[in-house]
Amino acid sequence: MKCVRWWQGMLAAMALLLTGPSQAAEERRPRRVAVVVGSNAPAVGRSSLRYAHDDARNMADVLVQVGEFTPKDVRVLLDPEPEELLSAMDAQLGALRGQPGETLLLFYYSGHADEKALYPGGHALPLEELRRRIDTPDATVRVGIIDACRGGGWTRAKGLQPEAPFEVNIPLTLQSEGSIFIASSSGLENAHETSALQGSFFTHHLVAGLRGVADQGSDGEVSVVEAFTYARQLTLRDTALLGEGLQHPSFDMNLRGRSDLPLARVKTSASWVEVKQTTGPLSVILASSGTRVLEVPAGKRSLYVALPPGKYLLVRKESGGTFSREFTLEAGQREVLDEASLEPLQTAQLQRKGPAEEEPPRPRNTLTFSPVLMAALAIYGLEYERALLPELSVFVAPRLSIQNEDASRWSYAQLMLGARYFPFGHAPGGLFLTSRVSGISVSASSPTGQETGQSLIAGLGVGYSLLAWNWLVLSVGVTESYFWTVREGSEVGMTKEGFVTDLQFNLGVAF
The missing domain is CATH 3.40.50.1460 (Rossmann fold)
Structure with missing residues (x-):
């Protein structure tokens, strides 16, 4: 009977030793x-x-x-x-x-x-x-x-x-x-x-x-x-x-x-690294975004650093170049990072892997006042341009001009359709190449009556568009075009065909 009691006492003491301290520690934990x-x-x-x-x-x-x-x-x-x-x-x-x-x-x-x-x-x-x-x-x-x-x-x-x-x-x-x-x-x-x-x-x-x-x-x-x-x-x-x-x-x-x-x-974290630094300074960079997570100041030191699971770069930058080491930290993992393990790195390798720094969204539409000077004729109108891609836009432009000469009244109406390609820049701003087609109708009114004529024009050109403050558009372009008469009017001067150079201006707003 005494032996039984002795073993029961021993078991109780062992249970107290095993559970008591942890419970007490839990109670003492703030x-x-x-x-x-x-x-x-x-x-x-x-x-x-x-x-x-x-x-x-x-x-x-x-x-x-x-x-x-x-x-x-x-x-x-x-x-x-x-x-x-x-x-x-x-x-x-x-x-x-x-x-x-x-x-x-x-x-x-x-x-x-x-x-x-x-x-x-x-x-x-x-x-x-x-x-x-x-x-x-x-x-x-x-x-x-x-x-x-x-x-x-x-x-x-x-x-x-x-x-x-x-x-x-x-x-x-x-x-x-x-x-x-x-x-x-x-x-x-x-x-x-x-x-x-x-x-x-x-x-x-x-x-x-x-x-x-x-x-x-x-x-x-x-x-x-x-x-x-x-x-x-x-x-x-x-x-x-x-x-x-x-x-x-x-x-x-x-x-x-x-x-x-x-x-x-730090060591209560599920995942941490030990950083052994000889000179430094060192930076830890999140590989997925290029964001700097932390920096270790210069000097010889050994640190324990808690990090969430993920893929990182340990980096040291100095006048002689950039040195780095890529490491992946899993949940529950401990890693030792020694500065001596860093290897030379080309700058291009350290470019940000994630989304680019935030910029205001570029406008995709413009509405501008758009006169064209063709030979001695100025035709005035509006132009609407729409960016389809960063390097490509399309536009439509109705224009009108009325002139008086002696007893005659001349009316010019034009509808232009075209596209612009931006090899440098981002539509609607930058250097562009343009292609376009348009139709012109000319009518002449005089005491003897009224006559009309129509021509088609197709051309290629080059120009530059400035986008200021992300909303103001100012552009100029030169186009070489060929025109031919669809229907003549003997009194309206549309009996010739050939090349014509025109100068186009745009001033307006982007949105």
Whole structure:
């Protein structure tokens, strides 16, 4: 009997050893919830944004992938009304209220804003309404991130805080109470987005930093300060080179118990790479679109970087050329990328594989005032042109001219049909070759009566059409034509056949 009890006790102890620690660890794991907002809708007096939705999705993805947020705890809102946004914040805070242990609420917004309000869905939401929720004690730690113009009203900062060292080798638990406010700009500055990154400068670099590039301790963990410092440095660089003005991200942290907060653990991702860099800088480029995913600053370092499954290029550009390596990352896969494995690459091989950068659609129709000077005769009319292909268009042009000579009145009516081929340019703009046919009817009225005559004209020519501001058309062309009389009028001067050169002008609008 004692043996039986002894074995039962041993089995119970083993079960406790096997299940107890994992359950305890699960209980100690901080509960993290997020509200992530992207708003492309224009505020009054401003244009629509293009990439705020993408910013929000990218932020939500990285929080789930490496931030230890569960998908059900990340609420993504696209162009919400202010009431919907506040309701989502209240619901997430309600889920944390009374939760045992440490908790974290993260709020992210990409869209229009000013120093006093955000504009989700294009409607004003006072910053104080959000700050009141971020300052609530319902969550142990609250993080607010705004990527928008005039972010100084969010952080209440007018510039950057000075550099300072921070301890980053800490476990991914909170152990702090307080709030952190981050903005992509300070004071009255504007924030910028770009098609080159398919998003805003700051969010792009902040997401890249959280994926592991910002890790300064080489421990696979990224803190808030590390991620912000990395995003700030690259945002300053990019806006200096590409933006209309410098963009200074701002930061305000009020934590009790610690000077920093861990926010991402790279090795919790289903797929990640270890980057071994000797000199750098290195870039990781998504092969399907040519979009730069992240950059590793110059210097010798080894980093763990979380990436979604896909095909990528690891690239180093220097004065001596471009060096690269293509790699494919599958779900659940770990890859080691050594800078020494890069090979020389021809520039043409690195051209963008995806869709070209967005351009305004070119017009396909034109309506122009179109006079023709033929010998000493000017015939006036309109022309409608339609682009069938980028290099081919067709047109129709009715024209009319009336002249008085002594006691006679001469009327000229012309209908022209033709096509234009654009070997250089894009219809309706550029250098073109033209072919056309037309019919002319001439009538003469005099005291002795009225006579008419008709001729056909066929010709070939060359010209140039200028398309300005994507709507104004100005063109000129010279055509050599042969005409012959179909029916003569002895008094209207149409008894000859032969070649004639004419000059044609077009001025009008494209749509």
